[in-house]
Amino acid sequence: MLFPSSKLPQEYGGLGVKQLREFNVALLGKWCWRMLVDRERLWFRVLAARYGVERGRLRDGGRRGSSWWRVIARIRDGGGELGGGWFGEFISKKVGDGSDTFFWTDPWVDESTLSAWVWRRQLRVWEEEMLGECQTLLSTFTLQAQYPDRWHWQLNTDRGYSVRSAYQLLTSQDSITLDDAAGLIWHKQVPLKVSVFAWRLLRDRLPTKTNLFTRGIISSEAHHCVSGCGAVESAHHLFLSCSTFGSLWPHVSYWISSSLVDSQAVSDHFVQFTYSAGGSRARRSFMQLIWLACLWVMWTERNHRLFRGSPNSLHRMLDKIKIFSYRWLKATSCTLTLNYHSWWSSPLLCLSLV
Numbered sequence: 001m002l003f004p005s006s007k008l009p010q011e012y013g014g015l016g017v018k019q020l021r022e023f024n025v026a027l028l029g030k031w032c033w034r035m036l037v038d039r040e041r042l043w044f045r046v047l048a049a050r051y052g053v054e055r056g057r058l059r060d061g062g063r064r065g066s067s068w069w070r071v072i073a074r075i076r077d078g079g080g081e082l083g084g085g086w087f088g089e090f091i092s093k094k095v096g097d098g099s100d101t102f103f104w105t106d107p108w109v110d111e112s113t114l115s116a117w118v119w120r121r122q123l124r125v126w127e128e129e130m131l132g133e134c135q136t137l138l139s140t141f142t143l144q145a146q147y148p149d150r151w152h153w154q155l156n157t158d159r160g161y162s163v164r165s166a167y168q169l170l171t172s173q174d175s176i177t178l179d180d181a182a183g184l185i186w187h188k189q190v191p192l193k194v195s196v197f198a199w200r201l202l203r204d205r206l207p208t209k210t211n212l213f214t215r216g217i218i219s220s221e222a223h224h225c226v227s228g229c230g231a232v233e234s235a236h237h238l239f240l241s242c243s244t245f246g247s248l249w250p251h252v253s254y255w256i257s258s259s260l261v262d263s264q265a266v267s268d269h270f271v272q273f274t275y276s277a278g279g280s281r282a283r284r285s286f287m288q289l290i291w292l293a294c295l296w297v298m299w300t301e302r303n304h305r306l307f308r309g310s311p312n313s314l315h316r317m318l319d320k321i322k323i324f325s326y327r328w329l330k331a332t333s334c335t336l337t338l339n340y341h342s343w344w345s346s347p348l349l350c351l352s353l354v
């Protein structure tokens with residue numbers, strides 16, 4: 001439903017619209033906003049009757065949805081080809097009396113949702129630390145009974161969503177590096193816990209030793225990298241520059257026949273790695289999945305060394321990357337005729353991406 005350029009609505013003539021696709025996405029984003037703030041209207045009740053409401057959100061309707069509705073639901077939920085999670089990234093809930101806010105799923109604390117923090121068993125040490133983080137955030141929070149709960153569009157907290165601000169967001173390349181990386185976190189074949197981990201990593205919210213030290217949880221004697229390399233453990237060190245963990249990258253590159261990426265920041269590394277294979281969306285999707293698998297293996301290995309004390313070798317870590325990526329792809333692609341043995345030696349050939 002792109003507008004031909006001659007038929008742009010007049011009110012947007014002054015915007016200097018050049019990129020119609022982004023403009024169209026920004027216009028559709030207005031519907032996502034109305035779904036939050038304009039829920040008394042007839043159109044909302046019609047959609048609620050047709051698709052149903054779950055935790056205060058309209059359901060996406062799956063295949064039953066109209067194409068219009070499916071596109072809007074994808075923008076709301078952060079579909080990759082529509083600019084990633086930009087809409088969700090820039091809304092937050094300003095809680096007043098708390099009566100209209102969902103505790104776990106609305107982004108009301110620190111502009112993020114709490115839904116990642118659900119547990120069914122006893123918490124481990126590093127999880128206790130996350131819980132402490134949560135409690136700190138909650139302890140500084142008070143309800144304000146005289147105000148109703150309100151949604152904020154963070155690019156204009158007074159007036160709410162505007163097509164202009166969304167269009168500028170979608171077309172401004174400078175502000176998009178983190179957003180680019182943030183849009184890559186969510187991958188339909190990667191487990192949610194891995195995406196949540198990457199989400200925390202890109203915001204430097206993982207309980208790395210540097211972060212624990214900064215918050216006074218551990219002392220400066222205890223903030224060294226678990227590999228024994230002698231350096232201080234920050235996210236950048238652990239995932240990129242560590243002489244032990246960082247040397248996993250050449251092995252991964254060799255396995256997937258890609259060139260090495262040299263980046264100063266983790267988010268840049270993610271974007272460059274994903275795009276380094278060039279070509280089609282399928283290739284990018286593959287690279288994205290491998291990057292997430294790689295980081296996940298590094299982080300679980302770091303925790304394994306920290307809490308169990310016994311290290312796995314680099315080759316064992318590489319094996320885990322191969323196993324996880326194989327499982328993730330296999331679990332969601334019933335048509336994929338993957339052969340484990342050929343995946344081991346040449347994944348690109350397996351996916352017909354060479």
Ligand SMILES: [Zn+2]
Nearest residue numbers: 225227229242
């Ligand atoms: Zn190290």
